[in-house]
Amino acid sequence: MRQVISGGDTMHRRGTAIIVLVLILLLPGLLALWLYPLPVDDAGDRLRWAGRIVGVLGLSCLLVNAALSSRLPGFDPWFGGLTRLWRLHHYIGAASFVLLMLHPLLLAYGALPASTGAAVGTLFPPLADLWVWVGWLALLGMMVFLAPSFAFFGAPHYQRWKGLHLVSGAVLVLALIHALPLSAMLPPVWAWSIWMLFGLVAASAFAYRALFSRRLARFPCRVSEVKPLASDVVEIGLRPEGSRLDYRPGQFVYLAHLDRELGIGYNEQHPFTLSSAPQEDGLRLGIKDLGDLSGALQNIRPGAEVTVEGPYGDFFPPDLDDRAALWLAGGIGITPFVGRARALGHLGGPPAQTTLVYCAENPSRSYYLDELRQIADSVPNFQVASHLFEREGALTADYLDTVCPDWRRREVFLCGPPGMLDHCRRMLRRAGVRRFHTEEFDLL
């Protein structure tokens, strides 16, 4: 059953989730500060102290980040959806990288007042000091799996980037091995229990994603219908083979096909938004050919086996359902709005005025327009406007004034190609609209 949350609770829930996360991240560092105060007399000791503190913080960031990447359905809405959670994961990963790079540097600087040899020896001790070399190995592994995230190496190839992230499992183990005997800041019992607890959570997240999610989280389905909407867009209908998927309009799933005849992407998971209404028996996904896998899916046949995992996302937070809304959709970014509009068709319309502005190149690219207009004609409070780029140019505030005069006071929901998102964000900010919600079709 859907949870009903009162107004403002979405922000409150996100704020609480972030605060809890930050406290967890800081816990080992705070404990270290409490148990091992800053040495006051010696500058070298102070640097070594700082080096250890950043090491402790960097490791907790690394372990917590592993847990965040488990993609447990139902977890991401606490952070405002999977896209936001991935962004957080990205920032925490960057923070852990910086902290863990600073860790050996500060330790070496701390040894510098004694002698240069001591500083070099701190960084590169004899091989017998295996724990330090294990730490270096962990840092090297981290550089390898984070490298594609740096713009310097160009746009990352998604699947390669994902594969490289598996190296992070080895990095976590090496970093923990490095930390245990060297956690001189915490009494051994504290160090063992904290790192073991964090390590256990990270390992469970890894095990869930790599081993168990296939069996526990994926719903087997069969393709029941394939409906071409344009030369490069299809809507596929899915019939669940077992239990029903419980989801909210606008959420998305990871789809993997099990049809060897398609030749490409067997069992490879890709995110697609549910364009069906939760009230329907089956699921529907509108898929545009944007690359190898989405191109191959244009040729999937009824009867093919697929799996879906999810739902994910929080594009339409339930506590905003009763607010007047403006929906701005572009291209295949129409899918979350189609799901919501179909749901409104079942519910008899939205509780408050809702206007959809559907931006497309020309009428042949307005895939769902006829159906959306039919829904608008059959329920109160819902209007649909078609904006054609070829005829009207880019979307403007003046255009919105004509189709939805009070749009500046409405809750705005935005989904479309990157160029349109940038254009609309600028337009909304210029118009003083601060409350807008964006769904992006790119998780990197």
Ligand SMILES: Cc1cc2nc3c(=O)[nH]c(=O)nc-3n(C[C@H](O)[C@H](O)[C@H](O)COP(=O)(O)OP(=O)(O)OC[C@H]3O[C@@H](n4cnc5c(N)ncnc54)[C@H](O)[C@@H]3O)c2cc1C
């Ligand atoms: C939340 C979300 C909802 C989406 N909903 C829809 C939808 O309703 N309809 C639709 O047609 N498309 C949707 N997409 C986009 C769709 O997932 C990509 O077009 C598809 O995964 C591209 O894969 P490809 O092999 O065809 O292309 P590629 O050439 O491999 O990739 C093209 C782009 O898709 C990204 N991408 C590739 N693989 C993945 C992956 N496994 N996970 C995330 N991103 C990936 C890449 O970063 C790249 O920018 C959605 C994406 C996201 C993140």
